[in-house]
Amino acid sequence: MTFPTIKQVRAHVVRGGGADYHDQGDGHWIDDHIATPMAKYPEYRQSRQSFGINVLGTLVVEIEAADGTVGFAVTTGGEPAAYIVEKHLARFLEGHSPTDYEKIWDQMYFGTQYYGRKGLVVNAISGVDLALWDLLGKLRREPVYHLLGGAVRDELSFYATGARPDLAKQMGFIGGKMPLHHGPAEGEEGLKKNIAELATMRERCGEDFWLMFDCWMALDLNYATRLAHRAKDYGLKWIEEALSPDDYWGYAALKKAAPAGMLVTTGEHEATRWGFRMLMEMECCDIIQPDVGWCGGVTELLKISAMADSRGVMVIPHGSSVYSYHFVITRHNSPFAEFLMMAPKADQVVPMFHPQLLGEPVPENGRLKATALDKPGFGVDLNPAVTLHRPYTH
Numbered sequence: 001m002t003f004p005t006i007k008q009v010r011a012h013v014v015r016g017g018g019a020d021y022h023d024q025g026d027g028h029w030i031d032d033h034i035a036t037p038m039a040k041y042p043e044y045r046q047s048r049q050s051f052g053i054n055v056l057g058t059l060v061v062e063i064e065a066a067d068g069t070v071g072f073a074v075t076t077g078g079e080p081a082a083y084i085v086e087k088h089l090a091r092f093l094e095g096h097s098p099t100d101y102e103k104i105w106d107q108m109y110f111g112t113q114y115y116g117r118k119g120l121v122v123n124a125i126s127g128v129d130l131a132l133w134d135l136l137g138k139l140r141r142e143p144v145y146h147l148l149g150g151a152v153r154d155e156l157s158f159y160a161t162g163a164r165p166d167l168a169k170q171m172g173f174i175g176g177k178m179p180l181h182h183g184p185a186e187g188e189e190g191l192k193k194n195i196a197e198l199a200t201m202r203e204r205c206g207e208d209f210w211l212m213f214d215c216w217m218a219l220d221l222n223y224a225t226r227l228a229h230r231a232k233d234y235g236l237k238w239i240e241e242a243l244s245p246d247d248y249w250g251y252a253a254l255k256k257a258a259p260a261g262m263l264v265t266t267g268e269h270e271a272t273r274w275g276f277r278m279l280m281e282m283e284c285c286d287i288i289q290p291d292v293g294w295c296g297g298v299t300e301l302l303k304i305s306a307m308a309d310s311r312g313v314m315v316i317p318h319g320s321s322v323y324s325y326h327f328v329i330t331r332h333n334s335p336f337a338e339f340l341m342m343a344p345k346a347d348q349v350v351p352m353f354h355p356q357l358l359g360e361p362v363p364e365n366g367r368l369k370a371t372a373l374d375k376p377g378f379g380v381d382l383n384p385a386v387t388l389h390r391p392y393t394h
């Protein structure tokens with residue numbers, strides 16, 4: 001059967017403020033004294049932008065087939081990822097069939113392994129892989145979730161990540177995950193403040209609403225264990241990414257030391273089947289949270305997810321909007337999804353990838369019907385009002 005081959009791969013960046021979701025202005029909850037591994041340095045404690053969380057910016061990968069059909073994807077990685085896509089990865093796609101995503105992924109990964117394996121390179125590979133799935137869906141005139149096996153439920157239900165779980169509850173979400181504001185460098189005083197914030201939200205949200213802490217790699221084992229035990233009194237559902245992603249031993253110890261019934265979650269900054277195999281074989285967590293735009297794309301997430309399913313580990317992907325939704329709706333072991341509240345005060349639902357994407361579906365009353373995903377590919381368009389720059393060509 002003939003299928004149009006890939007004619008060209010193009011990598012673009014978006015210049016200027018707001019180019020990625022970390023690049024938000026003053027007063028946004030996402031950059032308001034959030035605990036981080038850099039918070040031990042007082043000069044980098046108030047803002048994640050101060051230590052450079054936003055330096056890379058957005059990457060937009062386009063893949064054009066010989067018949068003119070274009071698939072695309074948006075992730076992070078900016079100019080350095082654009083360089084890797086143009087100068088290195090494009091060769092594994094151009095002239096080949098978009099149906100051959102397994103071979104293409106294998107060549108992208110092993111062709112870059114000597115300097116890649118994780119981080120920026122796998123971020124770039126993920127962007128290409130997502131654009132490839134978008135292209136495949138458009139060529140086959142089917143939504144990506146059909147290509148992944150079809151919906152296993154009629155709708156997605158969401159928890160909200162943001163500073164206001166109390167408002168998220170009113171908006172129909174099943175839970176609210178708050179950023180932790182104080183890390184070990186702020187001592188007992190900071191720990192008390194963290195617990196006080198949880199207590200306030202428990203008071204406002206009632207007994208049954210899920211409340212979680214996202215610790216963004218900021219803690220050490222001792223602090224994380226003490227936080228978990230103090231938070232138990234307020235029904236904390238899970239403690240997320242408490243430790244460095246390299247500290248598999250710490251996570252294994254934290255999972256053993258956490259109060260019964262409290263879940264330990266991590267994986268947002270982990271990549272590939274091998275990274276997640278380590279998390280699972282060392283029994284580091286109850287839920288893994290791969291970001292499909294960072295962990296290797298959909299092709300790799302399928303492998304990670306199958307491994308998790310066999311071990312009774314849930315897969316709740318980190319953010320990533322439609323790129324996650326099309327996956328989550330197809331997996332039994334991904335029973336709900338994350339929605340990142342991008343409104344500065346976390347007081348309304350706005351599209352996660354605004355302004356880059358047009359047609360991005362958002363939850364209503366904390367839910368999204370599978371039918372809202374019923375468009376070819378990932379079902380979104382690039383906003384022509386956003387100017388793309390192509391810094392490198394090949």
Ligand SMILES: [Mg+2]
Binds near residue numbers: 214216240241268318
């Ligand atoms: Mg997180």
